[in-house]
Amino acid sequence: xxxxxxxxxxxxxxxxxxxxxxxxxxxxxxxxxxxxxxxxxxxxxxxxxxxxxxxxxxxxxxxxxxxxxxxxxxxxxxxxxxxxxxxxxxxxxxxxxxxxxxxxxxxxxxxxxxxxxxxxxxxxxxxxxxxxxxxxxxxxxxxxxxxxxxxxxxxxxxxxxxxxxxxxxxxxxxxxxxxxxxxxxxxxxxxxxxxxxxxxxxxxxxxxxxxxxxxxxxxxxxxxxxxxxxxxxxxxxxxxxxxxxxxxxxxxxxxxxxxxxxxxxxxxxxxxxxxxxxxxxxxxxxxxxxxxxxxxxxxxxxxxxxxxxxxxxxxxxxxxxxxxxxxxxxxxxxxxxxxxxxxxxxxxxxxxxxxxxxxxxxxxxxxxxxxxxxxxxxxxxxxxxxxxxxxxxxxxxxxxxxxxxxxxxxxxxxxxxxxxxxxxxxxxxxxxxxxxxxxxxxxxxxxxxxxxxxxxxxxxxxxxxxxxxxxxxxxxxxxxxxxxxxxxxxxxxxxxxxxxxxxxxxxxxxxxxxxxxxxxxxxxxxxxxxxxxxxxxxxxxxxxxxxxxxxxxxxxxxxxxxxxxxxxxxxxxxxxxxxxxxxxxxxxxxxxxxxxxxxxxxxxxxxxxxxxxxxxxxxxxxxxxxxxxxxxxxxxxxxxxxxxxxxxxxxxxxxxxxxxxxxxxxxxxx
Numbered sequence: 001x002x003x004x005x006x007x008x009x010x011x012x013x014x015x016x017x018x019x020x021x022x023x024x025x026x027x028x029x030x031x032x033x034x035x036x037x038x039x040x041x042x043x044x045x046x047x048x049x050x051x052x053x054x055x056x057x058x059x060x061x062x063x064x065x066x067x068x069x070x071x072x073x074x075x076x077x078x079x080x081x082x083x084x085x086x087x088x089x090x091x092x093x094x095x096x097x098x099x100x101x102x103x104x105x106x107x108x109x110x111x112x113x114x115x116x117x118x119x120x121x122x123x124x125x126x127x128x129x130x131x132x133x134x135x136x137x138x139x140x141x142x143x144x145x146x147x148x149x150x151x152x153x154x155x156x157x158x159x160x161x162x163x164x165x166x167x168x169x170x171x172x173x174x175x176x177x178x179x180x181x182x183x184x185x186x187x188x189x190x191x192x193x194x195x196x197x198x199x200x201x202x203x204x205x206x207x208x209x210x211x212x213x214x215x216x217x218x219x220x221x222x223x224x225x226x227x228x229x230x231x232x233x234x235x236x237x238x239x240x241x242x243x244x245x246x247x248x249x250x251x252x253x254x255x256x257x258x259x260x261x262x263x264x265x266x267x268x269x270x271x272x273x274x275x276x277x278x279x280x281x282x283x284x285x286x287x288x289x290x291x292x293x294x295x296x297x298x299x300x301x302x303x304x305x306x307x308x309x310x311x312x313x314x315x316x317x318x319x320x321x322x323x324x325x326x327x328x329x330x331x332x333x334x335x336x337x338x339x340x341x342x343x344x345x346x347x348x349x350x351x352x353x354x355x356x357x358x359x360x361x362x363x364x365x366x367x368x369x370x371x372x373x374x375x376x377x378x379x380x381x382x383x384x385x386x387x388x389x390x391x392x393x394x395x396x397x398x399x400x401x402x403x404x405x406x407x408x409x410x411x412x413x414x415x416x417x418x419x420x421x422x423x424x425x426x427x428x429x430x431x432x433x434x435x436x437x438x439x440x441x442x443x444x445x446x447x448x449x450x451x452x453x454x455x456x457x458x459x460x461x462x463x464x465x466x467x468x469x470x471x472x473x474x475x476x477x478x479x480x481x482x483x484x485x486x487x488x489x490x491x492x493x494x495x496x497x498x499x500x501x502x503x504x505x506x507x508x509x510x511x512x513x514x515x516x517x518x519x520x521x522x523x524x525x526x527x528x529x530x531x532x533x534x535x536x537x538x539x540x541x542x543x544x545x546x547x548x549x550x551x552x553x554x555x556x557x558x559x560x561x562x563x564x565x566x567x568x569x570x571x572x573x574x575x576x577x578x579x580x581x582x583x584x585x586x587x588x589x590x591x592x593x594x595x596x597x598x599x600x601x602x603x604x605x606x607x608x609x610x611x612x613x614x615x616x617x618x619x620x621x622x623x624x625x626x627x628x629x630x631x632x633x634x635x636x637x638x639x640x641x642x643x644x645x646x647x648x649x650x651x652x653x654x655x656x657x658x659x660x661x662x663x664x665x666x667x668x669x670x
Contacts (some may be wrong), residue, residue, distance in 0.1 A: 003096070004096045004097055004117070005051075005094070005095045005096050005114060006051075006095065006096070006097045006117050006155075006544070007051050007053055007090035007093070007095040007098050007099070007655050008051070008052045008053065008096070008098060008099045008101065009053050009083060009086045009087050009090065009098055009099065009100045009101065009189065010053065010086070010101055014600075018502075020446065025453070027338045030618055031341065032413060033620055039551075040137075041462055042445075043125070045195040047054070051068040051069070051070060051090070051093075051095070052068065052069045052070070053069075053070045053072055053086040053087070053089055053090045055089045057529060059361070059406070070089065070090075070093075070494055072085050072086045072089050072351040081306060081635065083100060083168055083179045084166070084167045085636045086567070087100070087161065087167065087168065087239040087599060088161075088166035088167065090458070091158060091161040091166040092166065092629070094596045095158065096157065096158055097117070097120060097121065097155055097156070097157055097158070097163070098156050098157075098158070099120075099153060099154075099166075099182070100153060100154050100155075100156070100179050100180050100526055101156045108202070108203055108503045109198065109200050109201070109203075109248055110151050110201050110202075110203055110478075110595040111142070111198075111199075111200055111201060111577050112145065112198070112199035112201055113197075113199050115200040116142070116196070116198040119196050119197075120140045120155045120197055122298055122524075123140045123196050123250075124136060124138060124140060124157060124575050126194075126525075127140075127192050127194060129624045130421065131190065131191060131192050131253055131276065132251075132252055132253055133190065133192055133251065133253045133383075134159065134249070134251055135157075135159075136157030136158065136159035136160070136186070137157070137159060137160075137190070137192055137251075137481045138156075138157070138187045138192035138193060138194065139151070139154045139155070139156055139183040139184050139186070139191075139192070139194075139519055140154065140155045140156075140162075140189075140194050140195075140196060141153065141154045141180065141184055141189040141193070141195045141196070141312075141407055142196060142198050142199060142200040143194070143198065143199050143200070143312070144200055144202065145196055145199050145200070145201045146199070146201065146202060146299070147315065147316070147657060148195070148263045148308075148311070148312055148314075149195075149288065149311070149312050149313060149315040149316075150181075150196070150315065151180045151181055151183075151184035152180060152200055152202060152530055152647065153180050153181045153200055154179070154180040154184055156183055158371075162181075163242065163245050164238070164241065167424050168182060168183065169183075169186065169230075169234060169235075169237075170237065170238060170241060171228055172233060172234040172237045172238065173234040173235075173238065176278075176646050178230060178468065180212070181337070182230055182234070182235065182238075183230065183410040185235060185244070185258075185337035186238050186256055186450055187240065187352035188256075188288075188337070189239055189242075189255050189256060189258055189286075189364075190242075190253055190254075190255055190285050191256045191286050192253075194312075219609065222569065224529070225263050225527055229428075230641050231336070231337045231425075232426060232427065232428035233428060235337070235426075236426060236487050238486075240256075243255065244551035247579045252661070254284075256284055256286045257283055257284060257285040257286070257339065257340070257359055257363070258285075258286050258288075258337070258338035258339045259281075259285055259286070259287050259288075259339070259341075259342060259355070259358065259359065259362075260287070260289075260290055260292050260332075260336040260337070260338035260340070260341050260342070260425065261276070261287060261289045261290065261338050261341075261342045261344060261355075261436060262329055262332030262336065262341055262343050262344070263276060263289065263290070263291050263292065263332075263344050263345070263346050263527065264292045264294055264325045264329055264332065264342075264343070264345075264346065265291060265292065265293050265295075265346035266293075266294045266295050266322070266325075266346070266571060267295075267301040267346060267347065268298045268301065268304065268346070268572075269300075269306055269346065270300055270303065270307070270348060271289065272346065272347055272349070273304065273346060273668050274307070275349065275350065276346075276348070276350060277288070277289050277308060277311070277314055279352070279355050280352065280355065280498075281348040281355045281356070281359070282355075282356055282359055284359070284372070285355070286313075286315045286337075286338075287313060287355060288314075288315065288337075289313060289314045289315065290317070290336060290585070291304075291314065291315065291316045291317070291326040292314045292317050292318075292319065292331050292332050293316065293317065293318045293319065294319050294323055294324070294325070295322060295327045296318055296319060296320055296321060296322070298318075301316070304316060309618055311592075313506075315335060317331065317332075317335065319437045320333065322439075322639060324435075324437070324438075324439025324440070324441075325418070325439070325441055325444075325626055326334060326433035326434070326437060326439070326441070326444045326650060327433070327435060327439075327497045329343060329418065329433050330432045330433050331437075333432060336425055337422070337424075339421065339425060339426040340358075340422060340423070340424060340425055341361055341423050341424075341425045342421075342427075342549035342638070343418045343419075343420070343421045343423070344356075344419065344420060344422075344424075344472065345418070345419040345474065347471075347473070348375075348420065348472040348473065348474050348475075348477055349472065349473045350471075350472045350473075351470075351471040351472065353469075354470060354472065357467065357469040357470045357471075357486065358371070358467070358470050359465045361405075361422070361465065361469070361470060364467045365411070365462060366459070367456075368411070368424070368456070368461065368462045368463070368464065368465045369423065369424055369456035369457075369461055369462060369463055369464050370421065370422050370423035370424055370448075370449070370452060370464045370465075370467070371416075371417075371421075371422040371452045371453045371464060371465050371466075371467040371470060372413045372415070372416030372421065372422075372464050372467060373400060373415055373420030373421060373422065373458075373467050373470035373472065374400045374401055374419045374420070374468045374469070374470060374471040375397040375398055375419045375471075375472055376397070376398055376471060376472070376473050376474070376582065377389075377394065377397070377473070377474055377475075377476065378473060378476060378587040379583045379584065380584045380585070380601075381476075381584070381585055381586060381587060381590075382480055382586075382590070382597070382603060383482060383597050383600045383601050384480060384481075384482045384601075384604065385476050385480045386584055386597060386598065386600075386601035387541065387600075387601040387604035387607075387608055388476075388578055388605075388608065390565075390577070390580075390601055390602060391605040391612075392567050393487045393608055393609065393610070393612055395635075396415070396416070396417060396635065397417050397474070398472075399413060399414075399416065399466075399469040400413065400416070400466040400467055401466075401468045403466050403545065404643045405642050406636070406644070407464075407640060407641065408639050408640060409639060410465065411462050411463065411465045411467045411637060412453075412462070412463035412465075412605070413463065413464045413465065413466050414449070414450075414464075414635070414636050414637035414639050415449035415450060415464065415637070416445070416449060416464060417563055418444075418448075418617070419472065419474055420470065420471075420472045421445065421449070422467065422470070423452055424452070424456070424461075425446075427455070427456075427459070429451070429455035429456075431448065431451045431452050431455060431495060432448075433445075433447075433448050433600075434447050434448070434500075435494060436496060436514065437493040437597070438489060438492060438493045440486075440489045440490075440493070441489070441490060441493065442490040442491065442492055442493025442494050443490075443493040443494045443495075443496050443497050444490055444493065446494070446497055447493070447495050447501075449464055450501060450504075450540060450637065452464075463473070480584070482525065484489035484608060487608055487611055487612045487615070488611045488612065488614060488615035489615060490612065490615065491611075491614075491615035491616040491619070492616065492618060492619035493500075493558070493619065494616060494619075494633065495615075495616040495617075495619040495623075495625070495633075496619065496659070497633045498620075498625070498628050498631050498633050499623075499625055499628060499630075501633070504633060504637050505632060505633055505634065506631065506632055506634060506636065506645055506649075507630060507631055507632075508630060508631070508632050508648070509630065509650055510649070510652045510653045510655075510656040510657075511543075511630065511656055512610075512613045512652060512653070512655075512658075513557050513558070513561050513609075513610045513613050513614075513655070514610065514613040514616070514617040514654060515613075515617060515627065515630065516557050516659060517557055518554065518617065518629075520553040520557075521547075521550070524546050524549065524550055527541070527546065528546065531543070531546065549667060552663060552666040552667055552670065553663050555666065556660070556662035556663035556665075556666055557659045557663075558607075559659075559662055560604055560655050560656075560658040560659035560661075560662055561606045561609070561610055561655050561659070562606045562607070563658065564606070564651070564654055564655045564658060565602070565605055565609070566602045566603055566606070569601075569602035569605065570598075570599065570602050570605055581594070581598055584597060584598070585590035587639055605661040617629065620662055632648070659661065
């Protein structure tokens with residue numbers, strides 16, 4: 001292996017000074033001298049000779065170092081990257097291995113350990129033997145000290161350049177800064193992208209081009225702005241090229257499924273995250289976990305990174321500020337390079353076979369827009385958690401298990417929650433999470449699914465497919481403590497769907513509890529001037545009477561809603577709800593019987609629903625969507641037929657009529 005010839009490709013540096021810094025750091029490592037004290041293992045003999053190929057703008061580099069340097073004039077062709085120019089020259093000169101260093105005018109990558117040439121050659125041999133791949137098929141990256149799963153520099157064999165005619169990825173790829181990431185993602189499709197223990201570190205460059213003592217902060221090394229663009233068409237074309245080459249040369253290696261798991265986390269609960277990040281996968285799937293920590297002050301970020309520092313398939317990123325779940329998921333999407341994405345909440349308990357089930361679903365439905373997983377809750381253990389079930393505020397969390405009950409097409413589920421949602425990523429559909437929705441959540445998951453589905457159907461694919469076997473258990477929020485705020489804010493955001501998807505809405509003239517209260521308040525404000533001016537017949541009224549009507553209106557509307565829903569839960573639908581009732585598991589110190597708990601939950605459930613209705617109304621008022629008040633979003637998006645809408649309208653009319661009857665009765669008799 002020692003006789004193999006290595007070429008180091010340096011491109012992206014904007015001037016000779018920064019290039020000199022990179023070359024000097026490289027020379028010190030090759031000579032066995034420490035770049036920084038204690039970081040490089042001692043070596044008595046110099047490593048195998050290698051040549052550095054530089055593509056530098058206006059360089060006048062004086063080679064005072066013990067290195068062979070070839071300066072390559074950068075191409076004037078905008079479609080030809082600097083990396084490709086230097087790489088092509090080294091390939092033409094007959095080198096065996098090519099190290100691509102990720103450099104720029106702001107930073108350099110410093111090699112920290114000697115012996116990397118022999119280690120890389122040995123790793124290529126292991127890839128060939130372990131994957132039954134032709135020797136040289138693959139990419140070998142170094143361990144980045146700040147982000148172990150990020151391939152900041154990669155070594156490829158000349159076989160790759162033989163396939164792509166001396167370029168990184170053919171004419172479809174032209175981003176020299178992203179070449180290491182591109183190559184790593186490309187060979188990941190065959191599980192032939194590996195990370196060796198030899199270290200590299202990314203350093204800032206000062207304005208003079210010299211390394212700054214301040215390294216880039218841990219975890220915050222993100223992808224370049226061009227990263228997402230090549231992960232679609234360019235990567236797909238290169239995968240197809242390699243696939244064709246393997247087939248034509250009769251190589252038996254088969255492609256793996258590339259799956260990325262995106263987990264936004266604010267709480268950073270290490271034990272729960274450990275369970276998720278340790279999920280087993282099959283030998284036919286390569287998985288990368290992308291953890292986005294949304295609390296820059298979290299004390300657990302460093303410990304979590306240390307815990308998984310030897311896990312190259314785990315990327316940890318920390319937002320500079322608290323951005324919210326949607327923006328964090330979007331950052332995860334920008335970091336991803338897999339064919340599919342699996343979104344998970346950071347506090348879920350996944351089934352041990354979660355990723356195995358995910359892979360099975362994808363292989364069974366390769367043209368789907370995505371898959372809606374089965375998100376379960378623990379058994380109800382209190383009045384409040386039972387009321388959550390009865391109120392239907394979390395109805396869609398396990399929609400994957402309810403397709404037969406509602407006559408839904410299993411291959412066209414309207415949407416799913418991002419606590420457990422799978423989506424196709426390798427299509428450039430320009431769909432991300434809409435940041436118009438609130439940071440706290442509400443509506444963004446529905447909008448994302450609808451747009452992904454629309455693109456998939458338009459290009460000949462399917463919608464979202466039910467995946468009941470892809471199961472997680474989501475804990476009760478706040479350990480089940482009573483709080484309506486979450487559901488209020490969900491609906492605050494959900495209301496924005498009416499403006500964004502008018503084709504999925506319908507008019508409900510009777511009004512819900514919040515709208516009825518608003519109508520009552522507006523009516524009293526209209527009447528108020530007439531009362532003050534003593535206009536007939538309102539002259540007989542006074543402020544006390546108006547306030548009395550308002551109070552009685554609130555009592556009537558709330559009572560009507562509670563009575564109507566309690567009647568449904570306790571009598572009309574008692575048989576259908578029997579299964580839920582049997583799931584209730586009360587703690588020994590609950591102090592309530594099962595019957596009492598069930599009855600109180602039936603009374604509290606409509607309060608949860610009304611809190612949601614108030615949140616929706618407030619959101620519409622604050623967004624200025626006055627003309628949309630009274631419109632409803634069809635949660636089933638037309639997939640359940642008109643029957644569900646008619647039922648909802650009928651219930652709304654019943655509650656409204658009962659409320660106004662009670663109000664008239666209270667005004668007349670009280």
